[in-house]
Amino acid sequence: MIPLTQMATDVLQTADGAEKTALSRKYAAEWFASREAGAPIEIGTATPPLRPARPQKPALLDPRDVPRRKPGTPEGRMAMLHAVAHIELNAVDLHWDIIARFGGRVDFPIGFYDDWVKSADEESKHFGLMSDCLANYGAHYGSLDAHAGMWSAAEDTADDILGRLAVVPMVLEARGLDVTPGMIKLFKQAKDTAAVEAMEVIYAEEVHHVSYGSKWFHFLCGRQNLDPTPTFHGLVRKYFHSALKPPFNEEKRAEAGIPPDFYWPLSESAAVR
Numbered sequence: 001m002i003p004l005t006q007m008a009t010d011v012l013q014t015a016d017g018a019e020k021t022a023l024s025r026k027y028a029a030e031w032f033a034s035r036e037a038g039a040p041i042e043i044g045t046a047t048p049p050l051r052p053a054r055p056q057k058p059a060l061l062d063p064r065d066v067p068r069r070k071p072g073t074p075e076g077r078m079a080m081l082h083a084v085a086h087i088e089l090n091a092v093d094l095h096w097d098i099i100a101r102f103g104g105r106v107d108f109p110i111g112f113y114d115d116w117v118k119s120a121d122e123e124s125k126h127f128g129l130m131s132d133c134l135a136n137y138g139a140h141y142g143s144l145d146a147h148a149g150m151w152s153a154a155e156d157t158a159d160d161i162l163g164r165l166a167v168v169p170m171v172l173e174a175r176g177l178d179v180t181p182g183m184i185k186l187f188k189q190a191k192d193t194a195a196v197e198a199m200e201v202i203y204a205e206e207v208h209h210v211s212y213g214s215k216w217f218h219f220l221c222g223r224q225n226l227d228p229t230p231t232f233h234g235l236v237r238k239y240f241h242s243a244l245k246p247p248f249n250e251e252k253r254a255e256a257g258i259p260p261d262f263y264w265p266l267s268e269s270a271a272v273r
Contacts, residue, residue, distance in 0.1 A: 003044025004031060004113060008100035011120070015053035017089050017141050018131070021124035024092050028121035031113070040110060048100035050158065051151055052093040057142035058086065066147045071186055078137040079144060080183060081195065084202070085130035086146040087176070088123050091209075094168055095120035097154055102161045108216070115212040122205045129198035136194055156239045162220055166235040169213025170258060171244065176206050177252040178245075207256050214257035232262050243268040 002010075007027040014020040034041045054060070069076040095116045103113065127141075134140055153172060157163035180203045187195040221228040236244075244266045253263070 001030070001034070001041050003042045003046070003104075004117075005044045005046035005100050005103040007031070007041075008096040008103070009046040009048045011096045012048050012052040012093055012100060015055050017055060017085075017127060020053075020089070021092060021127045024096065024120050024124040028117050028124075031117045035110075035114065043104045043113065045104035046100045048097060050155060052097070055142060058082075058144060058146040060148035061145050063147040063149050066145055074137065074190075077187065077190060077192065077195070078134065078139050080186070081130055081133045081137065082139065082141065082144045083146070084183075084199075085127055085134060085141045087150065088126040088130055088202075089141070090150040091123040091173070092120055092127060093151075094154055095123060095209075098161075098164060098168075101158060102164070106161055112216055115216070119209045119212060122209070126198075126202045126205070129201060133192075133195045133198055136192075153239065160235075160239075162217065162231065163235045163239050165213045165217040165220070166232050167239045169210050170217060170232070170262070171236055171240055173206060173213065174210050174253055174256065174258060174263070175245075177203075177210060177249045177256070178247065180206070181249065207252055210253070210256035210258065218257075229261055233265060236266055240266075 004027075007030075011020055011024050011027065014023055031041055067079075069079040071077065071080060099113060099116050099120075102108075131141055134143070150172075153167045154164070157167055180199060184196055184199045184203065187199060217232070218228050220226075221231055244263050246264075246267050248260075248263060248267075250260060253260075
């Protein structure tokens with residue numbers, strides 16, 4: 001059995017979305033089977049690519065160049081599903097990348113790998129759910145253009161595990177907790193039951209992914225005798241290059257282990273004071 005970090009690298013080097021997520025789920029199942037058997041797969045070390053392999057479509061554009069469509073129209077709802085599919089596919093790579101890039105190089109308990117393999121597996125499932133919803137609109141992943149900015153946070157934090165945990169799960173994924181309820185409401189109004197059910201699965205499971213980021217961020221801060229709140233603020237200001245946008249889903253953020261004094265001082269409203 002190949003090491004877990006090499007499994008992660010294999011996923012990163014797979015371009016096609018359906019093939020990538022199928023491989024992701026296969027490796028996740030193998031990891032957890034080995035854990036249940038009491039003989040965990042070796043972690044190892046790997047040299048992952050700076051950027052994951054991507055299919056020829058969708059074309060990746062500057063976020064400012066991605067066309068915007070009215071959310072109340074079928075075209076707008078399809079575009080929203082496509083955008084979520086793009087986010088979920090990137091999340092698959094982000095979760096495997098943290099294993100491939102930092103696994104075996106940072107001394108983590110085995111629970112660290114359990115959490116991120118589970119997250120990658122769930123993100124793979126989410127991509128499949130969005131692909132099914134797109135099919136209901138006569139579309140597929142790649143039918144529209146997508147934005148190219150999602151991987152920049154991974155590149156910026158390629159040598160900084162604390163920065164990676166702060167920016168990816170605790171900022172980018174936490175943003176999903178803020179906006180997903182509005183998307184669910186929109187699909188409910190359109191009586192798109194399949195999309196509502198898929199979004200509700202994603203919403204529930206994304207809380208866990210954010211919580212894993214918070215858990216391991218605090219773990220490392222404790223190990224390094226760092227105060228988590230100012231450390232988080234400094235890393236987000238270093239790597240995120242933008243103010244955080246309210247309104248915030250304070251209930252779900254708290255459930256994920258992120259208190260208000262982490263994000264409100266970084267918000268747009270704090271920036272204009």
